Amino acid sequence: MRKAVRFLLLLGAIAVCTVTIALVAEKNSQNATEGNGAQAAETVVKPDEKRTRVKVTVVQPRPITEYLLLPGTVEAWEDIDLSAKAAGTVEWIGPEEGDRVSSGDAIMRLDVASLVARVNQEKAQLVQTEKQYERIEKLVRAKVAQPAELDNALAQRDVAKADLEVAQVSLNNASLCSPIDGIVDRINVDRGEHVNTGQVVAKIVQTDRVKILVNVPEKDVGHFREGQKAVVFLGEVDFAQIVNHLQTLRGNLAKIAGLGAKDMQTSLAGASANLPEMVWGKIYYVALTADLFTRTYPMHIEIDNRDGRLRPGMIVRVGLVRRSLERALTAPLYAVVDRGDRKVVFVEQGGRVVRREVGLGIIEGTTIQIVSGLAEGDRLIVVGQRDLVNDEEVEVEEVVQP
DSSP states (O other), rough: OOHHHHHHHHHHHHHHHHHHHHHHHHHHHHHHHHHHHHHHOOOOOOOOOOOOOEEEOOOOEEEEEEEEEEEEEEEEEEEEEEEOOOOOEEEEOOOOOOOETHHHHHHEOOOOOOHHHHHHHHHHHHHHHHHHHHHHHHHTTTOOOOOOHHHHHHHHHHHHHHHHHHHHHHHHEEEEEOSSEEEEEEOOOOOOOOOOTTTTTEEEEEEEEEEEEEOOOHHHHHTTTTTOEEEEEEEEEHHHHHHHHHHHTTTOOOHHHHOOHHHHHHTTTTOOOOOOOOEEEEEEEEEEEOOOOOOOOOEEEEETTTOOOOOOTEEEEEEEEEEEEEOOOOOEEOOOETTTEEEEEEEETTTTTEEEEEEEEEEEEEEEEEEESOOOOOOEESSSTOOOOOOOOOEEEEEEOO
């Protein structure tokens, strides 16, 4: 009986073990199946990794020039308001408005009849005092007259000479002459009109040369010196377009200024059919003190205007070279990326991205000077750089010319 019970217990234990093993095996099989399915699903969802394709340029030193465009006002080289030196009636007017005159040419004359009469009167008075002086001198020699009488006669003669000189000056002042070579721009009185002493009767201007008045900001004035070249534009100016064309010519304003206006206009003809007229000049004066109201420094530019294209009062645009460097490391403006408050560029090295913080300098058109952060020979990424991160793998699609 005991043997039968032991046998039944053994069979029960074996059955329990068998069921347990079966359950464990089934569970493991299910887990394995789920794991394989998840891995398969991840493989389907996860995209293939691709390297960003970029274009680079090799950083090389090059000339760069910073330009400054300022408004200016044309002024006559000399501008004279001719005033009457004596009161009187206008008797004669010579040149008309617009006529060219030379220094010393008569412009107008006042009625001189009374002045001539006064001169003749003073001449007669002088003759009388001279004769009186001679008579008294003889009497003094003969010891008939006193020396004091001779002194009085001498004084009367000197007064008569002075009165004649005053009368002669008044007669001369009745004729108004041009003090400069120039053009009669205004005549403010008519024949027969009475004028007073000091009244402005005519304006004469010298415009064969003109000056351009430019007000230079404080931060820029230190870059300009007497003798520097400047280009003056006579119309609306797309200065960026002109600067970009200068870049394509591989030149800059400082060098091309030597061409002269005609050759410069020819060289720029390919940039646009609508380029404004331009003339070349040079700086001849930079003020030492600032204007109290505008806090700018007046600067004068001399222009040869024998062709008469510039007229006083015109508003023009003046192009100036602020700074020029012969060997500067540069980058396109679009290659510089903002990262917070920092400016960065991306360089390709061995198929990977290296982020560089850079210091910026002067700007010429769409090009900017890099003062720190780049070295000669670096492969600067110029296309595809916007979303790059440091140490990312990239594929160089093309090396473009700077």
